[in-house]
Amino acid sequence: MYMIGVCTAAFGTLGLMRFFGMPWLWSVAAALGIYIGCGGWRFLRIIFKTALRDLLGLSVLIQVKYELYRHRKANSNVPKIFRDVVRRHPEKAALIYEATDDKWTYRRLDEFSNAVANFFSEQGFLPGDVVAIFMESRPEFVGFWLGMAKVGIEAALINFNLRLDSLLYCVKTSGAKALIFGGELSEAVSEVNGMLGKNMVKFWTGDISPDSITSDTRHLDPLLALASKSPPAQVSAKGLDDRLFYIYTSGTTGMPKAAIVVHSRYYRIAAFGYYAYRMTPDDIVYNCLPLYHSA
Template structure:
């Protein structure tokens, strides 16, 4: 019998025994016996083992909700919240560029972002206008989108790995009226200049590349030096539920789609990370993740803008410099994706790897097989593994260090945070429903699709979706928890144990994760097919033992053995980001694009089935 049924039986027995005239103490003991005998002992065991965890999680939830409500009532936005931090500690270090050693105090970040806001207002840009930002992670990146937000404009944060068609697509669909790119990205911009509208105004930030200044491009830095650094006289009429910026994520339609990030979502994600892992204002956070993704820009940089932490940026992860940076800048918190932890473990043992002050590592994708090895070798006391996506409303966090778990939901009070694992057809990933038309919840140990109940009036439950309305509608299902409700479909399969701990199992649909990025199989298939003269192609991810995520496998129809892998790969380097390029090639007489003749994507790679065509960047990946 389930715990609720056991509870009901014990209450009924208590009432009956009391009505029969037995003393309360005897009745209570008898009722407890009925409860335990009916299976309630399992529920008692769950309560004893998880009450402390659940109470802390509830306190985090309440704290974030109260903070958000206070800011909403005050009409605050992320720039307004940041302004209060600047007033408290103007001379404290806000951002550090570990690559150059450049340090920005809070007041310097504030004045730089003020200059950005004043300049774009002066140039005639209006509230709600979109400006694309395309540069590597450094303090200017933060100052640019923050300055645009101060002026009521919205930044479209472009992945620096995008090239040619995907880059042109993202720029075109963003509706951007201007593009700010770093000098290091000039070659990529030059490749798509002919596909950009003539009305798009281009600005170059930082040092110019070997190409020099591109035609019809303005140098941003001299313009910012001439702009006023005073706060804007007229503050935009925006609130916490208005748009802040856009982050691009891979989608099942092929090319990246722009996820909408409103001010309350930015705050919520940063606040949950801050309180769930007990960060303090005195902490120094090391952030070597891309700033065009939410982990680096919200979970990481958000600690600086909202809570006043110093954040040390490195535009690209370096295994050999990681601990040296942490020691040099006295970092106490680091961010990771699973690959980072594995790369660090591959490094030769050095004295420096134990001389740091890091107490907490926050991120996702850390495999259970190396979890404890990482903490023991490097002396990091806590792993803050979490699950989430930029746009999702069902994020979870591992707050008590359960090895392998990416988070939990309370078994005692599951309705406090309305998320659920539901059953799906494993082949089609369609939701399975009961006789009442509702989704069927999974039992402990059963894998299922993670969903989150939507409530647009609640900043913790809302789903803002994407710029594309059709893409947004595809992520929503109805009558999931109850008749007529709406729920967000994560697209990810997880499994929950008896205590409510959740474990990531697989990514469903037409995407897989590789090197910390989501890869769209549809996008890669389209590119390959065009390169090969509309040849039939099927792309899918395959598991490689000892490696996080899945490596790309391309099955290509080549009945006459005419394919030149080297020539194909050279072309792929021009049009696909490194993480999106297939690692393996499978040549077949014909390709069944329905997937009937392809291996199930959950199967591990069998070496004899494939031809290795190229190892990307590091042999350690395989």
Template sequence: MRNAVSASLSLGSLGLLRLFGVPWSWSLAAGFGVFLGTGGWKYLYIVVRTAKRDLNGLYVLLRVKIALWHHLRRNSNIPSIFAQTVNQHPNKPALIYDATGETWTFTQLDLLSNAVAQWALAQGWAPGDVVALFMESRPLQVALWLGLAKVGVEAALINFNLRRDALLHCVGVSVSRGIVFGAELAGDRLFYIYTSGTTGLPKAAIVVHSRYYRIAAFGYHAFRMRQDDIIYDCLPLYHSAGNIMGVGQCLINGLTVVVKKKFSASRFWEDCIKHNCTVVQYIGEICRYLLSQPVRPSEKGHRVRLAVGNGLRPSVWEAFTERFGVAQVGEFYGATECNCSIANMDGKVGACGFNSRILPNVYPICLMKVDEETTELVRDRHGLCVPCRPGEPGLLVGRINQQDPLRRFDGYANQDATRKKIANNVFKKNDTAYLSGDVLVMDELGYMYFRDRSGDTFRWRGENVSTTEVEGTLSGLLGQADVAVYGVSVPDVEGKAGMAAIADPTGTFDCDAFLREVQQALPPYARPVFLRISPQVDTTGTFKIQKTRLQREGYDPRLSTDQIYFLNSRAGRYEAVNEELHSAIVEGRMAL
């Protein structure tokens, strides 16, 4: 590393001059000159700008790691840690169910989970068995999986929005011996329909006790949560953000958590006032949905000081904090199973976290270069991966060490899926690393910014187009509407043409006005060649835009009832795509 070389040369010069009897003042001046002359000044600049941040990050890392080792030595698990929490806060509210106003104290939650444990044993379930939970978010779901864990039974948390093949896949891949479902889903006969389908199905990530603790403790310390905080958890409890980052603060750290059955943009701030919440959670597009709501008095009458989550677009960040008066945004990056989580601890707008430029090996993660055509990792002449320089987008990877609870990778229930996420000879010979599948970019101070999912970025007109960046821009132009951007293939045309699916529930979309705005906001290569206008754009249960079906249907008007438009560059306008125009595009008779 150039900084280390600069320091070594500087110290070497200093020592050599002193060896020959040169006075200290001259030797120091010469050594400092060598340091600056070999790039050390940049390093000094980075140290000055980031030392406080890095020390805080190191403190959080060490605190979580020491606590983890402490629990591992004592063979603690989540139920035993929760038992300590119950002893400390027996009568404190643990969970509040917003739908009914029902409050469960830590003692009540403990007693109910004990009853669940006894019931599980009566069913004949043994340690290592798996039971699927299929229900909407409610405190009972927490008591169920916690009670199962007390007798060693693993819970498979199933997305309650799933139906048919996806539901059958998730239950099947977990090898569940039983399924507990909510009464609200009992009459849904789709549950019993067996259909085929193997693409785009979820993977079952393994969450061991140490990982659950690590994620919850990491969030608590990184974002400076307090014992008197009340968390508003409107995220689904089958998701790690809602269940671990949210409910985990209750079980591990003794905070009160308000469980919302389903996210409501119109009720969000009223709920926060009702329950005196000081921390809220977000994910995906939630903050944008809140911004699209009409102004209400409640949005400034709350006590919320911290919003914790991931997926907050830079274009929405400052508008969210300014309008709603939220002092701190705790944006983080991390998947349930990953070993390369990062966090934005100091509120750097747009950043999802950082890694120290001073001591990068303390937390061994890195952005590695990827071949733009094959999406494979680029290797040097020694067969090792090539790290990115600041400003270069790359794939985030984390070195695996199965003996270190912070570095281990537990994988998925499906071993083939696990193998696909591991690379060899990454940092050094014979090592292994976790492949995040996400492209980030790091600036000169070590702040990292989410760029795209690997494979979502596409090339057009010889340029890389980031779907995430274009989506953020277009959504902002359209008053925070739902927008999905993706690349579509055109026969005999190099690269992929950009296509944007836009939600227009009122039917008032104006192509001409949209094009004028786009021409001012985006470079030519990033402007959508195709548009798809529909009443709504599908999202997942965690408020992330779904693109699989959109990409499959492309711009063929026969495959959808939505209105599709094509940017006729010669005419300078968007034109409706009918079968005749579609044929002309596919056959190369219409210039793109």
């Protein structure tokens, strides 16, 4: 309220002097003097001290806006942007899995996601269909949703901490036609298996005891090993404003709620981080957050 009063006094001085016919230069100088003398210098000091930060923020915003404009004009999407990166850096590390020190190059991630895209297309999944992913964080997680996105299939990224009603709610409300789950979560899936419905196609990936899964669940890893690693014949026609995948709230105020992540939102989050932190192609980003929340 104090600063509002200071601004009012300054603008009042400006208006009064102009009313009496004083020149603009004198009027502005008098108004600025009133503003500074009444404490406005504190605000000017803040502007001066934060100018570089604000200019950086403005430059980042302009860069991201320009990149989005360029990709939108090219009718691009996340898989197409990823494809361009693969062409430039095929043997560069894309993902480093700390648990096993396994390094996935861009080429490996591209081929794995191509196998995912080709397999689910051959299984009859169409653009706009939803497949739920329920597994702990590891490189395959990225390959699954990226591969689906290449053919327009939308992934629902399920929190691997969910159990029983919350898990069932997230899978069913997503409209998923299939569920991919990690072997480490087979017990959680078995608890809701009877309520998923007969039409739910289920795949498991990773290590698991065969006794802990039902007969209608298929092992995805050998199926992907046999799938073509070439780019899918039918690529997604989705644009930047179309759905990429779903993420969920934590469910602290009721059941978890789905949030739609479109291609432009995903790209915007990554681009803001890249430009704001002035990253270079030699930098490595350490991710300590779960992949199911689009980290």
